Amino acid sequence: MNPDLTDPVPAPAGKSEASAANAVSALPPVYAPLYQQIKALLMQSLQSGKWKPGELIPSETELAARFKVSQGTVRKAIDELAAENLVVRRQGKGTFVATHEEEKVQFRFLRLSPDAGNRLQPENRILEVRRLRAPAEVARLLALKAGDAVIFIRRLQCFAGAPTIVEEIWLPGNLFKGLTLERLAEYKGPMYALFEQEFGTRMIRASEKLRAVAAEGRISELLQVDAATPLLHVERVSLTYGEQPVELRRGWYLTRDYHYHNELS
Amino acid sequence: MNPDLTDPVPAPAGKSEASAANAVSALPPVYAPLYQQIKALLMQSLQSGKWKPGELIPSETELAARFKVSQGTVRKAIDELAAENLVVRRQGKGTFVATHEEEKVQFRFLRLSPDAGNRLQPENRILEVRRLRAPAEVARLLALKAGDAVIFIRRLQCFAGAPTIVEEIWLPGNLFKGLTLERLAEYKGPMYALFEQEFGTRMIRASEKLRAVAAEGRISELLQVDAATPLLHVERVSLTYGEQPVELRRGWYLTRDYHYHNELS
């Protein structure tokens, strides 16, 4: 209602935190636009778990009243959250916290497609789940200290019965207490859905490094290919709110009949 | 000014074409929102070359007057064009047609980064430019007929003096008449900048398929590696306005000291 920016954000509580949180936004700060402050407040509710994946968040009019701003301002804040895939708008129904349950979301993070034919659901085989101390490199990528507790998972994915992907996954131990091989093996659906539902950790973004490597040792055995077969190696670091790394995943992809698909724009 | 949607678009000319062009947007069409119709009109001006890469387009107020709608509606249309990287907004200056000259743009399409150290400008060596008849597979990917004229380019890119990428590029002959090895070799800057400046063909989007392959024959010679060295193979189809393919590029990347970087969100 009042765009007076000498008063950072005319919201019920946590006003100064709001503009502080916005200091993330790089520029010569002072005061961020109202809609960015509101976006930061909404993001806090997402991050804190106050609004959980799949849940309905308050309506635009409700939020506008709560923050004492116009609906258009709330709308712009939510627009950006939707553009970042943190929430999903549904006309007539409301705005929902995004979740890894949705099919569309799954294929944003599973980039392997068959050269011919339709996409198949992979069959997962969990080979190993262990608790370890983080090696130096793993610790660095997960922003932990070397020796901190981590969970190590090795799994094999098959498409149409053919072994295609071996993955080694490293998780911060403190975030995933109680994760067992049994729990992983019995869970149907994407692993990230399990993480957000059972452990309250939602992956929202990831950064990957791809290279070509030669198959060797256990990897070639699991994929049932000769040593030295070219494999696509993918190292992924997944992040949750606040750029916090929550998963390191190293995958070896057999790309004889499949390819990694990427859109540039 | 008048949101009466029984009259598809209250714009000076080409009204019906606008809503026809919008039929692209999938849904149970009938009438697209005003801002989408305006977006389509603006896109026509981009596609036709009326507004060229790097040029200033008319201001929001000017366009609002021209189309007889409010500034907010034009604004939303331009917002979407900016989100698709077709135009670039500059506060205080105006809105410009996007160009491949800008540094930021270049790294959207050159994904190879060094494992350590800073990004280097590649040194290009054009090995070969020929006019050929399109093989069946090339024709299919470029939406041509087999046997149509195409231009074939082979080049080698070196980083820090080390041969790193071999690329074979196929272009529709009718769009790139007069493209010679000399012209390519002497041009400084990204190839896509040459294409848009000299041939009026602007690449706006691309689709890539990645896989791991073994080096062989001429490729291994050019990269100075043993046969069977794992290489990252990248097949890219580049599109211009209207989803029209304008380039097929097949690259072999030596990823010993470099990786292909990708952000998932």
Place this chain on the structure above:
DNA sequence: AAGTGGTCTAGACCACTTT
């Protein structure tokens, strides 16, 4: 000072979903 994009408001109406 004038022009551009960027933010914000207040209110209207539309399209869709649920009750």
Place this chain on the structure above:
DNA sequence: AAGTGGTCTAGACCACTTC
């Protein structure tokens, strides 16, 4: 009918750039 997000308007003021 009521509530939600989606579109559109008209006007105000701000931040930045240029003249």
